[in-house]
Amino acid sequence: MTAKPYTLYGLxxxxxxxxxEAYLRAKGIAFQFVEMKMADFQRCARETGVAQMPQxxxxxxxxxxxxxxxxxxxxxxxxxxxxxxxxATGNFFSLLLEDAFDEWLWRPAxxxxxxxxxxxxxxxxxxxxxxxxxxxxxxxxxxxxxxQRQKREYLKSDGVTRENGPAxxxxxxxxxxxxxxxxxARPYLFGDRPCEADFGLFGSMFRHFSSDxxxxxxxxxxxxxxxxxxxxxxxxxxxxxxxxxxxxxPPSDLDPLLRCIGADYLPYLEANLxxxxxxxxxxxxxxxxxxxxxxxxxxxxxxxxxxCRKFAALSxxxxxxxxxxxxxxxxxxxxxxxxxxxxxxxxxxxxNRHWK
Numbered sequence: 001m002t003a004k005p006y007t008l009y010g011l012x013x014x015x016x017x018x019x020x021e022a023y024l025r026a027k028g029i030a031f032q033f034v035e036m037k038m039a040d041f042q043r044c045a046r047e048t049g050v051a052q053m054p055q056x057x058x059x060x061x062x063x064x065x066x067x068x069x070x071x072x073x074x075x076x077x078x079x080x081x082x083x084x085x086x087x088a089t090g091n092f093f094s095l096l097l098e099d100a101f102d103e104w105l106w107r108p109a110x111x112x113x114x115x116x117x118x119x120x121x122x123x124x125x126x127x128x129x130x131x132x133x134x135x136x137x138x139x140x141x142x143x144x145x146x147x148q149r150q151k152r153e154y155l156k157s158d159g160v161t162r163e164n165g166p167a168x169x170x171x172x173x174x175x176x177x178x179x180x181x182x183x184x185a186r187p188y189l190f191g192d193r194p195c196e197a198d199f200g201l202f203g204s205m206f207r208h209f210s211s212d213x214x215x216x217x218x219x220x221x222x223x224x225x226x227x228x229x230x231x232x233x234x235x236x237x238x239x240x241x242x243x244x245x246x247x248x249x250p251p252s253d254l255d256p257l258l259r260c261i262g263a264d265y266l267p268y269l270e271a272n273l274x275x276x277x278x279x280x281x282x283x284x285x286x287x288x289x290x291x292x293x294x295x296x297x298x299x300x301x302x303x304x305x306x307x308c309r310k311f312a313a314l315s316x317x318x319x320x321x322x323x324x325x326x327x328x329x330x331x332x333x334x335x336x337x338x339x340x341x342x343x344x345x346x347x348x349x350x351x352n353r354h355w356k
Contacts, residue, residue, distance in 0.1 A: 005030040009044050010054035013126055013211070015109060016102075017054040019203035020067045026083060026194060027074060028238035031056075037134040067203075068098060068303075071196055081241045084195055089318050090249040092310055093258070093325075094190070097250075098200030099303055104265045105201075108172045109208035110154040112215040115165065119212045120147055159292040167290025172215060174288065176223040178257040183225040187232055189254065190247035194233055197250075205230050255325055262326035264288065269304040273334060276301040308334040 008024070008031045010017030024031050034040060036053060045051040048063045056064040064070045075084050085091040114120045124147030125139070132142045154160075160168065179201075188194040189201065209215040210230050219227055250258065268285045275283040275296040284293045311319060311330045323329050 003030070004059035005032045006059065007032050007034060007057040008054055009034045009036050009040055009057070011036055011127070011131055013123060013130070013207055014053055015106075015203045015207050016052075016067050018207040019102075019199050020054050020056070020070060022202050022206065022233055022236070023067075023071055023074075023083070023199045026233070026236040026238070026241065027079070027081065029074065036131055038132060039134055041131065067199075068102065068196075071098075071199060075196075081193065081238050082246055083193060083199075083241075084246070085190065085248060086246045087248045088314055089321055090190065090195075090247060092307075092314060092318075092322060093250050094195045094197045094247075095310065096261070096307055097189070097197035097257075099307060100261050100265050101197065101200035101204065103300055103303075104261065104268075105175070105204040107158055107160070108168050108175075109204040110150075110158065111160055111165070111168045112172070113208055113212050114147075114151045114154055115160065116214045119214050120151065123147075123212065124150065157295070159294040164290030164292060167288040170288045172209070173218070173222070174260065175257075176219060176226055178254075178260065179226050179229075180223040181253050182251070182257075183223075183229040185251070185253060188229070188247070190250050192244035193241050193247055194236060195247050198233055202230070202233055206234065250325075258325050259327040262328040266326070266328055266330075269300065270331070270334075272296055273301045273304055305334055308332065 006024070006029060008017070008020065010020070010033070012035060021033070036044075041051070041053065044053075044055040044063075048055060048065050050065050052065065054067070056070055058064065064073060071083075075082065085094050112119060113123050121143075125143045127146045127150075128139055128142035132146060135142055137145075182189060186192065189197050205226065210219055210227060264287055268283075268287065271285050272283045274280075276298050281296060282293055283296050284291070286292070308330060311322065312332050314322065319330075
């Protein structure tokens with residue numbers, strides 16, 4: 001790519017910063033890490049027009065935002081090791097899973113971080129002494145403020161209630177049970193090399209589920225091979241991946257996960273898309289037996305339309321194969337909807353993704 005390093009602005013406890021760090025390491029892209037403080041965060045927002053983390057500055061002075069877009073940018077350059085599928089259907093599944101892991105796991109990851117006292121106290125203090133370190137207030141006050149802010153934003157505003165909390169926990173436990181056989185059988189989700197789906201999964205697994213006290217204790221006991229995959233992907237380098245072939249389609253032991261996404265996540269995406277199209281401010285849906293009501297997301301609607309366009313580009317036989325494995329039909333009419341949305345390539349989010 002370049003002998004000069006990129007500059008990665010983020011936090012060492014951030015969901016999407018961890019995702020991008022792992023990709024850059026596995027790809028062999030040199031970077032220097034800057035742990036953001038508020039002044040850095042505000043500077044990056046001024047430069048890019050997007051208030052989020054991480055943000056990546058190229059050696060030539062160009063800014064890149066949104067981890068999905070950044071990964072696609074580097075994979076499009078064709079440099080080895082190539083970390084994408086060699087088949088059209090495998091590529092679609094990898095990108096669909098990356099999106100699902102980014103967005104579908106968002107609520108469980110934030111729930112475990114902020115709904116449990118030990119976890120919220122620890123992580124609130126860490127944000128206070130890192131991101132908020134340049135604010136003129138004592139550590140205890142910064143910790144109190146950020147903890148209350150996070151609980152308000154990522155529990156109450158994201159539709160988490162006492163009644164649906166058990167459904168969120170079922171989501172996490174079911175996910176571990178679906179992933180454990182796959183990582184018992186092979187190093188990465190699709191085979192001997194990682195792909196976009198691995199990096200999407202890594203964000204929540206590395207910086208939340210395997211790091212925060214409550215979900216980490218569950219993972220150690222319930223899914224040790226998922227824990228081993230986290231370590232393996234963090235240690236991946238171009239040299240250790242070079243001797244292994246690129247992946248193709250997801251193996252059959254991932255079908256329970258694919259069907260779960262088809263039954264649980266895709267109906268939410270359809271409901272959210274319709275809500276955005278009709279300018280409805282909130283969307284209602286069911287997930288793992290729980291009832292939720294949350295703000296509509298223009299970003300997620302745009303991403304879903306992008307995936308529908310990729311699906312439309314598949315052959316009829318390939319579309320049928322994808323639909324069979326998901327257990328649902330993808331509506332091709334979604335690609336024709338004209339929505340007043342910001343482009344996902346610009347990394348814009350409706351949610352305050354910079355706190356992740």
